[in-house]
Structure formats: structure tokens, C-alpha cells
Amino acid sequence: MPSLQLFGCWRSSASHRLQIGLRLKQLAFTYTPVCLDRGEQHSGWYVALNPRAEVPTLLVDGEPWVQTLAILETLEETLDGQSDALLPSSKKERWICRAIAEHVNSSLQPLLLPARLRQPILNAGRHLGPTLAAALQTGVRHHQLDALDSLNSWLDSLPGPFCIGTRPTLADVFVIPHLEAARRLGLDLSPFTRLNALHIQCLSLAAFAAAAPEQQPDAPGQNETSSASTR
Ligand SMILES: N[C@@H](CCC(=O)N[C@@H](CS)C(=O)NCC(=O)O)C(=O)O
Incomplete structure (x- = not known):
């Protein structure tokens, strides 16, 4: 090893x-x-x-x-x-796992707009004052809630209790940290029932808890x- x-x-x-x-x-x-x-x-x-x-x-x-x-x-x-x-054996399920992981990796996590992205935007629009910071915050929250809503619907179409099926996969590895990051940002995730049930399911496993x-x-x-x- x-x-x-x-x-x-x-x-x-x-x-x-x-x-x-x-x-x-x-x-x-x-x-x-x-x-x-x-x-x-x-x-x-x-x-x-x-x-x-x-x-x-x-x-x-x-x-x-x-x-x-x-x-x-x-x-x-x-x-x-x-x-x-971390990947299931069937070709279709492997594709779905990779697609969910990629969705988090490129469409959700970077668009939380970390300081190294947010700061240059704020610097460039300094003349707009606090309005720009507020607009950015609103945009980030709107995008995240919208994308999480579509992820919730996507997972609703797949067999649970994990993202896809009865074992955790690469998809869960990517989704769970993003849910926690979104909560740290103060987003209300309570409407996303499939995501919330998934979170509870994953945390019952030692690997996720540790x-x-x-x-x-x-x-x-x-x-x-x-x-x-x-x-
Ligand atoms: N796509 C990268 C994302 C890495 C990334 O964005 N890391 C963030 C923390 S989650 C970071 O180190 N940011 C640097 C900073 O905040 O200055 C990966 O999957 O490893």
C-alpha cells in the first residue's frame, strides 16, 4: 500500500x-x-x-x-x-456517480465564491460600496439553493438511501462535504428532504463521522x- x-x-x-x-x-x-x-x-x-x-x-x-x-x-x-x-460495478451507475461528483466539484463548490475569488470582484467594484458585497452574497445564495434543489430532485430519482443505492460511493464523498459547507454559510437546507436523509444516513457510518x-x-x-x- x-x-x-x-x-x-x-x-x-x-x-x-x-x-x-x-x-x-x-x-x-x-x-x-x-x-x-x-x-x-x-x-x-x-x-x-x-x-x-x-x-x-x-x-x-x-x-x-x-x-x-x-x-x-x-x-x-x-x-x-x-x-x-468508491465506484459501483455497473457502467451506468459509475457514470452517475462521476456526474454527481463533477456537479459538486465544478458547479457548486467553486461558486460558494471563496475569498480569493470574491476579493478581486469587490476590489474591482469598490466604487459601488457595500451594495456589491450584498449583491454577491445574494447571488451566491440563490445559485446554491437552486443547484441544491436540482441535486435533491436528481437524487430523488435514484434509489437510496445513499446517493445511488445501498452503499456509499464517490457521489456521497462529494455531496456530504458540500452540504456541510452550505450549512456553514448559513443556508437553510431544510426543504431538501432527500439530501437531509442522505446526510443522516452517511453520518451513521464511521468513515463519515471520523x-x-x-x-x-x-x-x-x-x-x-x-x-x-x-x-
Ligand atoms: N478542485 C479542488 C478544490 C480545492 C479548493 O478549492 N480548496 C480550497 C479549500 S476548500 C482552498 O484551498 N482555498 C484556498 C484559499 O482559501 O486560499 C480540489 O478538489 O482539490
């Missing part, structure tokens, strides 16, 4: 995905926090691992891998039969250690 070192941040939904994926695959890894609030992602040692200054990065036998979808797909492919599968943001050593109130061996 490869040696795996995860560099992440407790409040990063992308780090959260990787945590869940590695745990579902029952792969042992160590965790090293990178504090986004202190800007540690821009420090020289970290940019040498991840030139985009983003978390997470996974060191695989000492080599830095980035982008959670690519990382999990490659582990799935290369450890075929040696670790628990990967929860508040369980990480760098979360507020936790006793931070630089590296925790985990599975």
Missing part, C-alpha cells in the same frame, strides 16, 4: 472529501493541518507541494498529488481490488497536533 500524507484544513470541503474517500477505502494516512485562516497555504513550504496554494494535497509515496477528484479516481484505478471501491470537520485536530476546540495517524 502507498504511504499517504494528507495536508488539509478542517473547514475545507475539498479536504473533507479526501478524508471521507480515504476512510471509505480503508487506506491509512497521516493528517497535517494547513491553516487557511493564517494564510499557511501561501507559505513557501506548502506552495512547493501545491503551486495553486490550495488544500488538500496528498503525498503519495512522497509525491504531491492535487485535485480531489483526480486523486480519488487514480487511487480507485491503481488500487483496484486492494481497497474498498472525517467530520469538527473532529479534525485543527478544528476550533480540538487539541491540534501536527500529524495524526488515522484510518
Whole structure:
């Protein structure tokens, strides 16, 4: 098995995905926090691992891998039969899982408009004053609620209790961290009954419970250690 070192941040939904994926695959890894609030992602040692200054990065036998979808797909492919599968066996279900993961990866998570996207927009429209910040916030909330509504309907058309069927897949690995990020943003997700039932179902599994943001050593109130061996 490869040696795996995860560099992440407790409040990063992308780090959260990787945590869940590695745990579902029952792969042992160590965790090293990178504090986004202190800007540690821009420090020289970290940019040498991840030139985009983003978390997470996974060191695989000492080599830095980035982008959670690519990382999990490659582990799935290369450890075929040696670790628990994140993709179902049927071709159609594999496509659906990948489509849901991609929907979160490209249409939902980046459009939460993190500070590094929001700030240049606010700078460019400085003359508009607080109106622009309020408009951006409204736009983000509207887009997220609309996209989550369509995701909820999509999942309603699929067999549960997980995103697709009776086992967690790559789709759940991507959806659950986004639900938690949306809640941290203060969005009201109560109308999305399928998503809420899915969330409860996933949290009943040890892999999801142990990967929860508040369980990480760098979360507020936790006793931070630089590296925790985990599975
Ligand atoms: N598509 C990337 C997303 C990575 C990403 O957006 N990471 C965020 C945290 S969730 C980040 O590091 N942002 C840098 C910052 O806030 O400065 C992946 O799946 O790994």
C-alpha cells in the first residue's frame, strides 16, 4: 500500500472529501493541518507541494498529488481490488456517480465564491460600496439553493438511501462535504428532504463521522497536533 500524507484544513470541503474517500477505502494516512485562516497555504513550504496554494494535497509515496477528484479516481484505478471501491460495478451507475461528483466539484463548490475569488470582484467594484458585497452574497445564495434543489430532485430519482443505492460511493464523498459547507454559510437546507436523509444516513457510518470537520485536530476546540495517524 502507498504511504499517504494528507495536508488539509478542517473547514475545507475539498479536504473533507479526501478524508471521507480515504476512510471509505480503508487506506491509512497521516493528517497535517494547513491553516487557511493564517494564510499557511501561501507559505513557501506548502506552495512547493501545491503551486495553486490550495488544500488538500496528498503525498503519495512522497509525491504531491492535487485535485480531489483526480486523486480519488487514480487511487480507485491503481488500487483496484486492494481497497474498498468508491465506484459501483455497473457502467451506468459509475457514470452517475462521476456526474454527481463533477456537479459538486465544478458547479457548486467553486461558486460558494471563496475569498480569493470574491476579493478581486469587490476590489474591482469598490466604487459601488457595500451594495456589491450584498449583491454577491445574494447571488451566491440563490445559485446554491437552486443547484441544491436540482441535486435533491436528481437524487430523488435514484434509489437510496445513499446517493445511488445501498452503499456509499464517490457521489456521497462529494455531496456530504458540500452540504456541510452550505450549512456553514448559513443556508437553510431544510426543504431538501432527500439530501437531509442522505446526510443522516452517511453520518451513521464511521468513515463519515471520523472525517467530520469538527473532529479534525485543527478544528476550533480540538487539541491540534501536527500529524495524526488515522484510518
Ligand atoms: N478542485 C479542488 C478544490 C480545492 C479548493 O478549492 N480548496 C480550497 C479549500 S476548500 C482552498 O484551498 N482555498 C484556498 C484559499 O482559501 O486560499 C480540489 O478538489 O482539490
